[in-house]
Amino acid sequence: MPQRPLILSIDQGTTSSRSILFETNGQPAFTAQREFRQIFPASGWVEHDPEEIWSTTLGVCREAIDWSRQQGRDIAAIGITNQRETTVIWDRESGKPVHNAIVWQDRRTADFCAELKQAGKEPQVRSTTGLLLDPYFSATKIRWILDNVAGVRELAEQGRLAFGTTDSFLIWRLTGGKNHLTDATNASRTLLFDIHRQRWDPGLLALFQIPSALLPEVKDSAADFGTTDPAVVGSAIPIAGVAGDQQAATIGQACFQPGMIKSTYGTGCFAVLNTGRQAVRSNHQLLTTIAYRIDGEICYALEGSIFVAGAAVQWLRDGIRIIRSAGETEALAASLDDNKGVYLVPAFTGLGAPYWDPHARGAIFGLTRDSGVPELVRATLESVAYQTYDLVRAMAADGIAMDSLRVDGGMVANDWLLQFLADVIDLPVERPQVTETTALGAACLAGLQQGLFTSLQDIAGHWRRQARFDPQMEAGRRQRLLDGWQRAIERVRSR
Numbered sequence: 001m002p003q004r005p006l007i008l009s010i011d012q013g014t015t016s017s018r019s020i021l022f023e024t025n026g027q028p029a030f031t032a033q034r035e036f037r038q039i040f041p042a043s044g045w046v047e048h049d050p051e052e053i054w055s056t057t058l059g060v061c062r063e064a065i066d067w068s069r070q071q072g073r074d075i076a077a078i079g080i081t082n083q084r085e086t087t088v089i090w091d092r093e094s095g096k097p098v099h100n101a102i103v104w105q106d107r108r109t110a111d112f113c114a115e116l117k118q119a120g121k122e123p124q125v126r127s128t129t130g131l132l133l134d135p136y137f138s139a140t141k142i143r144w145i146l147d148n149v150a151g152v153r154e155l156a157e158q159g160r161l162a163f164g165t166t167d168s169f170l171i172w173r174l175t176g177g178k179n180h181l182t183d184a185t186n187a188s189r190t191l192l193f194d195i196h197r198q199r200w201d202p203g204l205l206a207l208f209q210i211p212s213a214l215l216p217e218v219k220d221s222a223a224d225f226g227t228t229d230p231a232v233v234g235s236a237i238p239i240a241g242v243a244g245d246q247q248a249a250t251i252g253q254a255c256f257q258p259g260m261i262k263s264t265y266g267t268g269c270f271a272v273l274n275t276g277r278q279a280v281r282s283n284h285q286l287l288t289t290i291a292y293r294i295d296g297e298i299c300y301a302l303e304g305s306i307f308v309a310g311a312a313v314q315w316l317r318d319g320i321r322i323i324r325s326a327g328e329t330e331a332l333a334a335s336l337d338d339n340k341g342v343y344l345v346p347a348f349t350g351l352g353a354p355y356w357d358p359h360a361r362g363a364i365f366g367l368t369r370d371s372g373v374p375e376l377v378r379a380t381l382e383s384v385a386y387q388t389y390d391l392v393r394a395m396a397a398d399g400i401a402m403d404s405l406r407v408d409g410g411m412v413a414n415d416w417l418l419q420f421l422a423d424v425i426d427l428p429v430e431r432p433q434v435t436e437t438t439a440l441g442a443a444c445l446a447g448l449q450q451g452l453f454t455s456l457q458d459i460a461g462h463w464r465r466q467a468r469f470d471p472q473m474e475a476g477r478r479q480r481l482l483d484g485w486q487r488a489i490e491r492v493r494s495r
Contacts (some may be wrong), residue, residue: 005076007447008237012057012166013245014103014267015314019073020061022443024452025482026462044107044349044358047100050088054173055164059275061233073339077450078228079173079241080444080452081248082167084189089152089163089214095177097169099149100162102141103472105268105307105349121207124228126203128194130279130288135350135358138165139191139208146210159213165189167242168216174239176229182216183223184293185247185308189333193218195279195290198298198476207408219245221292229353241445243292246270246303250291251445252437253406254460256299261395261402264438265411268352271391273302273400284394285354294448294456297415302398304353304391308346308362309384310411314350316380324371327494330414339481344379345487351493354394359494366484368392375421381417385424386485392425400463404428408437415467415479423473424481433464 004024011018015038015367018446021030023362034056039047048368055194085104090097101106113133116122117381131137146153155161162172187200192210194201200215214406219225225239239296243251246264253262258276272291279288279300291301313326323329343365350358364379388405395402398418405427412418421430435442 001018003073005452006068007443007452008061008075008076008078009443010057010078010080011063011245011442012053012080012170013438014083014105016051017056017060018439020436020439020440020443021064022440024447026440026444028434028436030064030067032060034059042108043366044110044144046103046349048086048103048104050097050101052412053101053169057170065233065235065381069481070185075237076452077238077240077446078210078445079444080167080170080217080239081171081243081245081417081438082165082186083194084244084246085136085138085164085184085271086166087138087145087163088166088169089142089145089156089161091155091171092160092162095173098152098387099145100105102123102144102165103444104136105143107358108348109135109144110350112140112143113358116207124207125204128196128204129191130195131189131191132285132287132356133355135228136352137191139204139210142210142214143208145279146340156211156214156425161214162216163214164216165244167244169481171225171239171242174228174232175226176227176232180216181219181225182244184220185220185221185292186208186242186243187218188290189244195300196286196426220294220296222294222445224449238450240449241442243442243445246272247291248441248445249408249438250274250301250441251459252434252439252441253432254463255406255410256460258455259401260406262406262437264407265384265407267309267311269387270312271304271307271388271395273395273402275300275302275407283392284397285356286394286398287353293426302395302400304342304394306387307352309348309387310409311348312344312346312380312383317375323378326410329381330416332374333381335374336378336417338374338376339382340371341484342371342379343484344376344383345488345492346380346383347492355489357493358391360492363488363492365488381414382420384411384417385421388421389482390423392427404430406430406432406458408432408435418469419472422469422471424469425436425476426478428471429469430465431467433466440461
């Protein structure tokens with residue numbers, strides 16, 4: 001009996017590019033991963049070399065394809081998920097980028113965003129896109145490249161350049177320059193897309209002075225994005241699913257019913273709450289976004305975005321070098337009975353939701369002479385839980401009732417963190433059997449398009465819980481910890 005085909009998921013993240021081959025029951029069969037450089041040209045600036053993004057992606061794809069051949073297995077389709085908002089502009093003739101990619105974490109356009117707010121432009125932006133005026137999103141990054149790289153604006157106005165988030169750049173390269181496409185979830189993060197009318201908005205293009213010729217065509221999340229060029233990857237494989245990383249994780253976590261919420265703990269932390277066909281407007285600084293678009297039907301979501309989660313652990317390892325690996329953090333945090341009053345606010349690239357303060361910077365409070373590595377590690381892990389509490393509290397204030405939180409991403413292997421998270425947010429926390437839900441979601445979209453899954457309900461039937469963490473902390477202690485966090489947050493804010 002022939003084996004069922006595999007689905008290749010490309011997970012192009014902030015610090016690495018990965019390929020994962022999934023079985024049609026949602027189980028991973030093969031993984032390859034390659035890291036790439038983080039470039040910091042100035043304070044608050046973050047860039048990637050698009051050629052490194054491409055070379056690492058191509059490398060892991062070839063590894064996966066080679067493995068599948070060795071196993072005698074076919075690859076039915078490719079799904080792509082990606083770091084959102086990160087901005088690449090390239091030449092349509094040569095395919096070469098005109099500048100480094102400006103990463104979602106980058107804060108260089110903070111002053112420009114402030115000018116637009118002062119000019120009263122945020123209501124227009126928010127009503128159309130569901131987003132706030134913040135350097136996080138793509139539009140001001142595009143404008144910065146157009147205005148600061150010699151000759152680029154003229155080329156853009158002549159239609160000779162293409163913009164894309166990294167999914168678009170990869171599709172272009174994988175198809176040999178044939179297809180300039182994105183999906184609705186990625187388009188919804190640019191500050192240029194009308195999430196109600198499902199089109200690029202002429203008024204916002206004029207506001208940000210961006211030529212429409214730069215923009216990709218927007219498709220459903222499960223759609224025909226073209227076929228890989230055999231000269232590039234060695235095989236002709238349909239690209240059939242695309243979603244930004246947090247929306248892909250929402251699909252991988254099977255959060256298909258309104259009120260279901262997932263939170264992904266990778267470089268940053270992103271909580272996404274399904275609101276169904278209603279684009280709910282938050283009164284507490286959350287984002288209204290597209291969860292997915294399938295067969296032309298939109299599912300909306302509320303999102304809370306935290307810029308630094310796992311990146312803070314990476315800083316402990318690579319920045320101040322007090323740990324050798326992220327795996328050490330669980331035992332170090334558990335070695336203490338409490339946090340001894342030490343708080344880390346990881347505002348290394350400003351604060352995201354619900355504060356939206358691009359000028360805030362990180363700080364450590366409460367240090368004493370006996371503070372050491374365990375205290376710093378514990379404060380770092382605790383900061384992830386406290387930031388999640390801020391998001392959950394904002395969602396509750398918007399009238400959304402939640403009964404549990406599904407979690408995923410690299411950090412959720414840490415049992416201590418998940419128990420502390422459950423205690424702080426006062427909700428059960430559920431960890432799935434497959435924690436690589438971002439890549440899984442992209443695979444599910446590609447499988448849905450190719451008929452390997454019959455429906456979203458079919459996909460949901462494969463979700464399995466691996467562990468559940470129930471709140472155990474006494475209410476008074478919980479409140480004292482949260483009060484300490486709020487004092488720390490107020491001391492780093494710029495206003």
